[in-house]
Amino acid sequence: xxxxxxxxxxxxxxxxxxxxxxxxxxxxxxxxxxxxxxxxxxxxxxxxxxxxxxxxxxxxxxxxxxxxxxxxxxxxxxxxxxxxxxxxxxxxxxxxxxxxxxxxxxxxxxxxxxxxxxxxxxxxxxxxxxxxxxxxxxxxxxxxxxxxxxxxxxxxxxxxxxxxxxxxxxxxxxxxxxxxxxxxxxxxxxxxxxxxxxxxxxxxxxxxxxxxx
Numbered sequence: 569x570x571x572x573x574x575x576x577x578x579x580x581x582x583x584x585x586x587x588x589x590x591x592x593x594x595x596x597x598x599x600x601x602x603x604x605x606x607x608x609x610x611x612x613x614x615x616x617x618x619x620x621x622x623x624x625x626x627x628x629x630x631x632x633x634x635x636x637x638x639x640x641x642x643x644x645x646x647x648x649x650x651x652x653x654x655x656x657x658x659x660x661x662x663x664x665x666x667x668x669x670x671x672x673x674x675x676x677x678x679x680x681x682x683x684x685x686x687x688x689x690x691x692x693x694x695x696x697x698x699x700x701x702x703x704x705x706x707x708x709x710x711x712x713x714x715x716x717x718x719x720x721x722x723x724x725x726x727x728x729x730x731x732x733x734x735x736x737x738x739x740x741x742x743x744x745x746x747x748x749x750x751x752x753x754x755x756x757x758x759x760x761x762x763x764x765x766x767x768x769x770x771x772x773x774x775x776x777x778x779x780x781x
Contacts, residue, residue: 580646580657584759586768586779588615588662594771595670596780597759600646600657607658611665614658617767624662631655644764659767670779674753676717678703679781683754685722690744691731696724706747708733717749755781 585603587596592615598606606612607627614625616633625633634647634656641647646657674680681703688695690704704723707713710733721743723731731739750757756772756779759765772779 580648583646583657583764585658586660586765586771587612588660588771589666589668589670590663591667592662592771593670594768594779595663595666595668597756600648603658603661606661606663612661612663615660615662616658630658644766646764659765660771674717674750676715676720680754681720682722683758684717684750685745685747686758688722688744689724689727690721690747691723691727691736691741693744694724700725702728704728704731706743707735711735718747721747753779753781 581600583600584597585600586594587598587603589595603612604627607614607630610626614630616623616625616630631653635653637656638647638654648655648657678698678701682698682701686695687698687701689701701722702725704721704727705713705715706719706721709715713719727741731741736743752772756768760768760772
């Protein structure tokens, strides 16, 4: 599959697809390549909305629908060009043989904490790329501080070194915001801010569970 030039290929194939289990519960987020492999192997179907109603498509049905809509593309859509046809990247697919329920726990790791804090150091307030950030225990582990959502924050390397094994008060540093446990996956929250993933909201709003990325 191809797209309109190298940039188009990268952008379309880098987009994400929400995966539902057979009971229409959100369980995973995968890339477009993986989604199309599942569709071609008849392990999944596309879930789309037409005239306010949900419609299910197998791969061939989705290809035909894409062909009908190819002349009326929207900016928030991703399209991929194959040898003989053009096909729209789906936003939501449903697994046909997967009944496992979503994980009800929220994983705490570098990626999820950075996403919760929006890559902003919680001491100096500046945003940094992931390679220039670290995790900091507000109450140091040497003082009995736990690795919990309420005690771990995103910190730039400079602020982390400056704080050292002290509390923020001892280091005369102030937190930008009080760390809290998020209601849902911070990685998912970041995705939902992108208009292209608006179709996900009906499946994930109010769902207090971890969706695997």
